[in-house]
Amino acid sequence: MPSVVLVDDHSLFRSGVRAELDGLVDVLGDAATVEEAVACVLELQPDVVLLDVHMPGGGGLEVIRQVAEKRPAQRFLALSVSDAPEDVIAIIRAGARGYVTKTISGTELADAVRRIADGDAVFSPRLAGFVLDAFASLEPVEVDPELDQLTAREREVLRHIARGYLYKEIASRLGISTKTVEAHVSAVLRKLQLSSRHELSRWAVQRRLID
Amino acid sequence: MSAVPVPLRRDPAHGYIGGVCAGFAARLGIDPILIRIGFVLAMLAGGAGIPLYVIGWALIPAEGPERPVVSRLLTRRDTWLVAAGMGCLTLAAALLLREWGVWFSDKLTWPLVIVAAGGALIWRQSQAAPEAREHKAQLPRQAVNRAGVGAALVIGGALLFLSLNDSLAPAREVVLPVAVVLIAVTIILAPWWIRLVRGLASERAARIRNQERAEVAAHLHDSVLQTLALVQKRADDPREVAALARRQERELRAWLNNTRPAGTETLAGALETAAAEVETDHHVPIEVVTVGDGPLDERAGALVAAAREALVNAAKFAGPEPISLYAEVEDGLAEVFIRDRGPGFDPDAAPADRRGVRDSIIGRMERHGGKAMIHSTPGHGTEVELVIDGA
Numbered sequence: 001m002p003s004v005v006l007v008d009d010h011s012l013f014r015s016g017v018r019a020e021l022d023g024l025v026d027v028l029g030d031a032a033t034v035e036e037a038v039a040c041v042l043e044l045q046p047d048v049v050l051l052d053v054h055m056p057g058g059g060g061l062e063v064i065r066q067v068a069e070k071r072p073a074q075r076f077l078a079l080s081v082s083d084a085p086e087d088v089i090a091i092i093r094a095g096a097r098g099y100v101t102k103t104i105s106g107t108e109l110a111d112a113v114r115r116i117a118d119g120d121a122v123f124s125p126r127l128a129g130f131v132l133d134a135f136a137s138l139e140p141v142e143v144d145p146e147l148d149q150l151t152a153r154e155r156e157v158l159r160h161i162a163r164g165y166l167y168k169e170i171a172s173r174l175g176i177s178t179k180t181v182e183a184h185v186s187a188v189l190r191k192l193q194l195s196s197r198h199e200l201s202r203w204a205v206q207r208r209l210i211d
Numbered sequence: 212m213s214a215v216p217v218p219l220r221r222d223p224a225h226g227y228i229g230g231v232c233a234g235f236a237a238r239l240g241i242d243p244i245l246i247r248i249g250f251v252l253a254m255l256a257g258g259a260g261i262p263l264y265v266i267g268w269a270l271i272p273a274e275g276p277e278r279p280v281v282s283r284l285l286t287r288r289d290t291w292l293v294a295a296g297m298g299c300l301t302l303a304a305a306l307l308l309r310e311w312g313v314w315f316s317d318k319l320t321w322p323l324v325i326v327a328a329g330g331a332l333i334w335r336q337s338q339a340a341p342e343a344r345e346h347k348a349q350l351p352r353q354a355v356n357r358a359g360v361g362a363a364l365v366i367g368g369a370l371l372f373l374s375l376n377d378s379l380a381p382a383r384e385v386v387l388p389v390a391v392v393l394i395a396v397t398i399i400l401a402p403w404w405i406r407l408v409r410g411l412a413s414e415r416a417a418r419i420r421n422q423e424r425a426e427v428a429a430h431l432h433d434s435v436l437q438t439l440a441l442v443q444k445r446a447d448d449p450r451e452v453a454a455l456a457r458r459q460e461r462e463l464r465a466w467l468n469n470t471r472p473a474g475t476e477t478l479a480g481a482l483e484t485a486a487a488e489v490e491t492d493h494h495v496p497i498e499v500v501t502v503g504d505g506p507l508d509e510r511a512g513a514l515v516a517a518a519r520e521a522l523v524n525a526a527k528f529a530g531p532e533p534i535s536l537y538a539e540v541e542d543g544l545a546e547v548f549i550r551d552r553g554p555g556f557d558p559d560a561a562p563a564d565r566r567g568v569r570d571s572i573i574g575r576m577e578r579h580g581g582k583a584m585i586h587s588t589p590g591h592g593t594e595v596e597l598v599i600d601g602a
Contacts, residue, residue: 083464103460125535129500136503136541162500163594164535164550 002117005044006030007037007063008052008079013102017050017079020106025113034058038066041074047117050109051096053080053087064094077116079109085130093193098122120182121189128161131192150188157184221268231267242356294361298328322372329364332357434462450531454494461487478511478545479504482538485519493526496533503540513579514545514599517572521549521595524568529553529592545599552592572597 003026008014014030021027028044031037034057041049041063049067053060060078067074076096080087088099097116100109101124112122123131135150150158160170167185171178221234232250236243250264305320373382438459445451479501486497505511518536525534529551537548569585572595576583581599 125498125500125537129502129537132502132539159537159539162502163537163548164498164533169591 001026002047002113003028003044004048004050004113005037005041005046006050007032007040007055007060008050009033009055010052017109021110021113024106024110034062034066037063041067042070045071045074047075048113049074049076050079050113051076051091053078053082053091060091060096061094064091064096068095075116075119077112077122079104083126085134088127088130089134089192092127092189095193097189099127100124101126115182119186121185123158123161123185123188125162125164128158131188132158132162134192150191154184154188157181158188161185231264235267242360244357244360248360294328294332294364297331298324301327318372318375322368322375325368325371326365329361329366329368332361332364430466435459450494453496454491457496458487458491476507477504478507478515478540479538481507481511481515482518482536482547485515486522486536489519489522489526493523495526495529495531497522497526497536498533499536499538501538501540505540505543505545510579510581510599511545513575514547514581514597517575517583517597518547518549520568520572520575521597524572525549525551525553525593525595543600547597549595549597550592551594555587555589555592557587557589 001024004021005028006014006017007030008017009032011032014032018027018030028046029040031040034055037049037051049063051060051063055063058065060076060080064076076091078088078091078096078099079102080091080099081102082088083101092099098112098121100112100122104112115122132150132155135155156174157170160173165173167181168178171181174181219234219238221231232246233243235246239246253263302320302324305323438455442452442455445455482501483499486499489495490497507515518538522534522536530553532552534552535548535550537550539546572585573583576597576599579599581597583598584596585593586596587593
């Protein structure tokens with residue numbers, strides 16, 4: 001079973017998640033503030049950190065930043081009520097390997113934790129939609145084709161995720177293996193994290209202004 | 212200005228009578244008020260301005276829609292109209308007083324009229340500044356022009372008064388002392404002035420904050436507390452509670468992100484509204500993901516209607532599992548995928564009622580030049596694909 005540390009400033013939510021994940025993953029500990037979280041993670045060294053985005057003192061972004069200094073290989077799964085594009089993209093680009101919202105069920109959450117522990121990325125349909133939208137609105141001229149554009153295959157995989165398909169369903173539809181699907185998703189995640197910061201953050205700001 | 216010379220056109224949308232002056236102003240790149248003053252002066256100098264204006268009106272083609280003269284004159288609350296009105300009023304008052312026997316020499320009257328016009332121009336310009344900023348992009352230049360002309364009128368009127376009364380020469384000796392006194396007074400009063408301005412700004416900020424807080428409180432009271440009360444009352448019906456919670460969550464999110472869910476003007480907005488309605492009616496969660504957006508024309512409307520049918524169908528037959536709606540809109544090409552995790556069916560051996568709905572969806576899409584495809588496998592749910600090419 002993968003080991004997990006919970007980081008969230010709502011104690012009710014923490015105990016709720018603990019109860020839901022009981023038996024599915026190994027909850028090593030939890031933390032309510034940024035300082036506690038950093039100390040806890042560095043001490044307990046879990047496989048995955050379930051991280052809330054909005055917390056006082058800098059939020060999930062600050063936790064990732066501080067932990068990455070001492071333990072760069074730590075994997076984070078962002079868990080939040082917010083599904084605002086700027087929050088999602090910001091924490092993914094900071095280094096989280098997946099983003100799920102708090103309405104997710106216990107079994108799906110455990111599944112997501114397992115996938116992150118195995119080294120893959122977790123994309124909810126909404127995140128896939130954001131990524132497609134973000135990459136669609138980048139102007140092709142100022143863009144580094146390696147990092148800033150999705151390949152046709154990656155685009156297809158993301159569209160299927162956005163349509164609500166599970167990885168194995170995508171694999172059977174496209175005639176590839178599940179591992180290949182996971183590789184495409186990880187590649188998209190890497191592009192999201194490394195690509196032209198200016199364009200993507202401007203897209204996020206535009207979304208907020210337009211919306 | 213652009214490299215291509217702008218052709219000379221009348222601008223009836225921005226002009227008063229025929230837009231001749233506004234057109235000239237646009238061509239030359241200066242404030243229309245200066246051209247208008249020129250025409251008025253030409254009119255006074257022997258009436259040459261009127262035939263010039265009429266020729267201009269007749270010969271120069273118009274750009275933009277024409278509106279009736281009177282309505283244009285009445286609806287403009289422009290500054291120079293007020294200034295001219297002020298000048299005329301002052302002149303009328305002076306002439307009237309003269310009629311009644313109180314004698315004002317011409318040396319007093321004309322400067323007074325000019326100063327009154329200039330003062331009104333400046334005063335009106337300063338008043339109109341905040342609202343008028345939305346109108347045209349070149350407004351700051353026009354504002355400077357108007358304020359400049361107003362100041363010039365006031366100073367010109369004062370100088371005219373002085374010269375007419377033979378006080379101009381001695382006045383020159385007074386200028387330096389007056390300037391010194393003005394500077395001294397400014398230096399003395401400056402700190403108080405700055406403090407006043409800053410105090411006003413911070414008070415305005417505090418007022419805006421309070422307004423925001425009141426708005427948030429009102430909204431929370433209004434919708435969130437109501438929903439929580441409802442949730443407590445219906446606590447024994449979990450599906451109803453979940454539906455209430457989802458609806459309130461969606462509304463609160465939209466409010467926090469400043470997106471009013473009155474988004475029926477675009478395709479994405481209409482799809483989200485339709486999904487929200489189906490979700491409320493059938494208590495099945497629907498997850499909507501949209502990429503891109505487009506206008507809601509007739510074909511898009513048909514797409515939304517077909518999507519709604521598919522959603523209702525999925526909600527009725529595909530049980531409590533969430534339904535996914537994914538829409539991609541780009542350059543007029545709109546694709547919508549509605550996927551459910553129900554029992555699925557064998558497309559060839561569908562029972563009569565479901566075939567009816569399928570045909571209805573496919574028929575509706577084809578009537579509007581799109582297409583619909585329904586993929587299903589028993590045990591793996593159903594996906595409805597709707598495509599419309601609006602381009």
